[in-house]
Amino acid sequence: MTKDILDRFAAIVGAKNALRSADDAAPYLVEPRGLYHDKTPMVLKPGSVEEVSQILRLATETGTAIVPQAGNTGHVGGQVPLQGTQNQIILSVSRLNKIRAVDPTGNTMTVEAGCVLEDVHKAASEVQRMFPLSLGSQGSCEIGGNLSTNAGGTAVLAYGNTRQLCLGLEAVLPTGEIWNGLRRLKKDNTGYDLRDLFIGAEGTLGVITAAVLKLFPVPEGHQVAIAGLDSPETALKVLKLAERHCGGALTGFELMPRIGVEFTVAHIPGNRDPLTGKYPWYVLIDISSGQSQDAADAMMQAVLEDALSGGLIGDAVIAQSDTQRAEFWRLRETMSESQKHEGASIKHDVSVPVAEIPHFMARADAAVRAAMPDARLFAFGHMGDGNIHYNISQPEGADPEAYLARRFEINALVYDIALELGGSISAEHGIGQMKRDRLAAIREPIEIDLMRRIKAAFDPAGIMNPGKVVALPD
């Protein structure tokens, strides 16, 4: 890329928002899993939608690849340059971080793509509302990234993915044209669903610059419990029992293995073993009531009593305060982090139909044990959504690099089982650069072909995040 072209890009945002040195660019290149290590000629930080538009217009004119980035917390390399390239410019939306409007009567909020998720939570809570999207990375992830990856998280069971939490979008096309789809409507059947096409497209069709989010009333009551039990099969029974008792009031149902509790208690200061005995598996049950704390407590009591009297759970503890509710969730949310202290991990973000979780776990465990007898199975996740983070920690004392060298072999085993059960190879993290070729290999040609036709219709020049999700048609 010539200096002249870079200067033209820099002129759009001003020199101090066009980062050219390796040091300045480093925070935008290092991603959470440390798997991708590429260079970029420049990081652009536009301060307005108009600047985003100018950048993309110039990119189309000059054939420059643009990698949109929000909070840089993605797990599949979607937000960093494609491995092996050195000529992709990063467009950070972080400076577009205004909350443009809050409408508590209509239960909507209009935010820019660079708003940090936690700031969105705060702005909602200032008007006694809630934005339910909840992720481990919420202190740094930004809403544009949440939208572009259709982020999941711990509140999907009751509130859906990010796609279900968005009413309208503003996006800039590769040509620089601005699409104003910032509608605040719950019902609007006027043509093709452009909104849901941009959501989850991982920045390959355009740059999301703002969105209208749905707000919800803050529940009057909230309760969390952890129960110990013997198997994923029993956990499924407890889930069905909790659904019967709670209906839409069941706002979380997470599965955790004993090893997960042990790692997180050992490595994350402040975490405690939740029950006096040890159980092979644990479930975290989260219940919200629109009525009262008493109602939430009563539901939790009923679920646990039925589960105890039915012999499904061995023991359970109900949180006694907001602090304890947060502690229980922290146990679950630090599980992934705790793995880092035990060496390398091979990870899978898979989903299967909820009823298939026990089969999936049994088959995946058997396959992985046969391949790697000493590896430590560490599956946990959003059981209520059928979404398991099927992680595997390296054998104690093993060489991390030798262990990781086998990851593609193990991936294939686990993905094949998920697919045979009607599952997905990416429940919530997306495709990015990590799973693009795998996606193309497992899907019927017509599906990949349709995606490529959409890509060509939106981005014929192929400047938007090239190499991610799907390739342009040949």
Place this chain on the structure above:
Amino acid sequence: MTKDILDRFAAIVGAKNALRSADDAAPYLVEPRGLYHDKTPMVLKPGSVEEVSQILRLATETGTAIVPQAGNTGHVGGQVPLQGTQNQIILSVSRLNKIRAVDPTGNTMTVEAGCVLEDVHKAASEVQRMFPLSLGSQGSCEIGGNLSTNAGGTAVLAYGNTRQLCLGLEAVLPTGEIWNGLRRLKKDNTGYDLRDLFIGAEGTLGVITAAVLKLFPVPEGHQVAIAGLDSPETALKVLKLAERHCGGALTGFELMPRIGVEFTVAHIPGNRDPLTGKYPWYVLIDISSGQSQDAADAMMQAVLEDALSGGLIGDAVIAQSDTQRAEFWRLRETMSESQKHEGASIKHDVSVPVAEIPHFMARADAAVRAAMPDARLFAFGHMGDGNIHYNISQPEGADPEAYLARRFEINALVYDIALELGGSISAEHGIGQMKRDRLAAIREPIEIDLMRRIKAAFDPAGIMNPGKVVALPD
């Protein structure tokens, strides 16, 4: 169209499923509002997905226009041939009416496009589950049409539109290729959202042949009440109060005018004036509890007590039985039908942000009164979703044709006000042939352009329901 081509189409489905006479085709051509009167050379009734595929392949080969049709209950002429054409073949999916699978543990059901909505309800209820989509036409509308129009109805407030109730799709492309996207997953972030593109595309991108629907637990408790009040503004206050008390347990909130109650009591046998006094406006409040009938009753009591003591409502009645709950809903659901007994109607299916409903009503009423002082305002609808069926009955004794002749002038008044308030010209009925040109006129060119590019990417030959939603690129 030559006899030879028609014979080739007929050979795919067999003579008795290829209707050629005007009499046989009539039920497929007459649509509910009686606005479109076209001919068709043939109605095809395929009995399998493979036959649908063969039909579309032949249509592409011969350049034959295909109009997909399910229950033929649409309000915007999407499911009947384009006005003025005589060469569009209707493809009825009604014979594809198998329920392929029911999974109560995973809360999913796989159904074919021709399943009548009421039969889907019954199949869900046989496994103690609920499919919440609920429409006045549920005895005859079919799920393929519900999906193709992203149908709304009375349960959107808590459960969302049809789009939110669908996990996976099977669809046939114009080329005859079959896309198997029948996934049963709650979370699956693997590429562009093809599902939500087919949903709401009104048969212009392909033919939906089957779908995986979400099921829900049947609520343990259900209560319905009707309250009388003075204005849409007050109704909005009652809505917010009900949301505060109920959260996600508020499963319906409908607005009805006095004239609506009068029409439906006068013309629909069995309907009764719900309250002893007369009120300018009424709201129907529907509450569901996952816990118990007592809990639903208690919530309803609390809402109505607060509304009464706050001076928001003048009187209210709570249903005393399932029969009465059904009666209350029937009052609301027969409102549109009751209008037919009072002459011609000019209708609008608009939505605005919920908080704007009072402004919309005040402004639209003033505009229509100024234009047609004697017309009878008859606005009712899904207030909780911001969706008002802003209907206007003709003046008593006026000439229906002269009245209807002014409908485009009145449409423009009402739509302009909805649009100024950030609203939609079609909240739940879609675009079809009725609103295609209007949509093109009101949306920014980039949005129409993107839709046309998608149309071209999926249906370059333009055989799928041509003339509906958007035109192909020039």
